Amino acid sequence: MFVDEARIHVTGGNGGAGSASFRREAHVPKGGPNGGDGGKGGDVVLEADAAVSTLLDYRYKRHFKAERGQHGKGADRDGAVGADLVLKVPVGTVVREGETGELITDLAHHGQRVVVARGGRGGLGNTHFVTPTRRAPSFAELGEPGEERWVSLELKLLADAALVGLPSVGKSSLIARMSAARPKIADYPFTTLVPNLGVVDAGTDRSFVVADVPGLIEGASEGAGLGHAFLRHIERTALILHVVDLSGGYEGRDPIADIGVIDRELAAHAAELAERPQVVIGNKCDVEGAKENSARVAEWCEAAGRRYFQVSAVTGEGVAPMVRAVGEMVHALRAASVPSEAVFEATYVYEPPRERIIEVVRESPHEYRVEGGRIERMVIMTDMANEEAVAYLQRKLQRAGVERALIEAGASDGDTVSIGPVSFEFEASGGYAAAEEADLPDEETPHVSQEGYDADE
Ligand SMILES: Nc1nc2c(ncn2[C@@H]2O[C@H](COP(=O)(O)OP(=O)(O)OP(=O)(O)O)[C@@H](O)[C@H]2O)c(=O)[nH]1
Ligand SMILES: [Mg+2]
Structure with a gap:
């Protein structure tokens, strides 16, 4: 039987970068930090609409991207938020994750919405990184990339x-x-x-x-x-x-x-x-x-x-x-x-199930790769050319349990560790267990696996 279906690729807008900027005053050589935050990228949203009867249009145009957030600027000016991209689909559209087939939602009512790709968070401006010992942070966060994924849509029948x-x-x-x-x-x-x-x-x-x-x-x-x-x-x-x-x-x-x-x-x-x-x-x-x-x-x-x-x-x-x-x-x-009143249940936001898991893969005796959506984004949002920013990232990774996971997987000083597009040399900070165990919630306990390398070989 004919099934009305389509497979589309959706990408949330990238977040704008935070700004690393300082006040300029006539008699002060370097004023305090005043870099604004980047704007959040727009989400890609699917909305059920009774006036739409088929998914056929999505067979022709298949790639959709929401607007990016603007970068933050000096003088504490935050970047503008990117607009959401709303795609109308027929009422009765069943939405699934395109790779795994996992059911995301069933858009059964007119006006019902689901966020299928979240826009990236805007990077924080340098004002957020001031500490008693770091009065003039020279860095800001980069914007978070928008989520992207394939989504499959299916409307079983129906005819007008x-x-x-x-x-x-x-x-x-x-x-x-x-x-x-x-x-x-x-x-x-x-x-x-x-x-x-x-x-x-x-x-x-x-x-x-x-x-x-x-x-x-x-x-x-x-x-x-x-x-x-x-x-x-x-x-x-x-x-x-x-x-x-x-x-x-x-x-x-x-x-x-x-x-x-x-x-x-x-x-x-x-x-x-x-x-x-x-x-x-x-x-x-x-x-x-x-x-x-x-x-x-x-x-x-x-x-x-x-x-x-x-x-x-x-x-x-x-x-x-x-x-x-x-x-x-x-x-x-x-x-x-078309009902005069749209049924707006709370917009459902799809979150991939493995988002918070940290996985360590031993790729060779001295090479490890750390995987996990949240961890990889921390790295992508860091300006690797800025030493201060890199030091800040290292502390964040340590707090998230990455160092512990690496040690449990057998990493030792001098080994190469890759996270996302970045590689660095592993160096244990020492004393991590006692310091970090206490404030790490249970659900974030890293999951360690060693697929990809068999030590017996
Ligand atoms: N002369 C003529 N013959 C027609 C016309 N429309 C259909 N036919 C013929 O009528 C017969 C049945 O046509 P179908 O279209 O199969 O009929 P149907 O209603 O789908 O039949 P079922 O699927 O069995 O319910 C075929 O031999 C067609 O060629 C028409 O406008 N003029
Ligand atoms: Mg027939």
């Missing part, structure tokens, strides 16, 4: 309109005429076994998704034929395109009686299906004798207050005006179905 009718009336032939869908078409009943979906281009903003479901017969609502299970799909479709065979069909049937059969099956399945907006499409108007039937059906529809279109799926006659009219109706129904 469904072609419904007895077997062999030409539902599959019509969807093939209206869209790029290429279902099986044949002369015998029950040719279509599973629903087909097609996207119909009815002009700007008027495109819609149409479903061709297997033919229904008398008793379908009680399980007769193959159509039973598919009545459930029609439940969620805004508009029913009721197709009748103007040629009288394979048994010389009366199209008006046929409309009655389908109406009764819809009503028997669910009372509200009988109330669903519906248009009647008289198909096979090219066949001899069809025009007389068409005139009768038109008259009947007028009396019943239903819109009627006479078409031929084979010659294409009448199909274009029918498609335009259906596009307008779908558009109007969609607009009317």
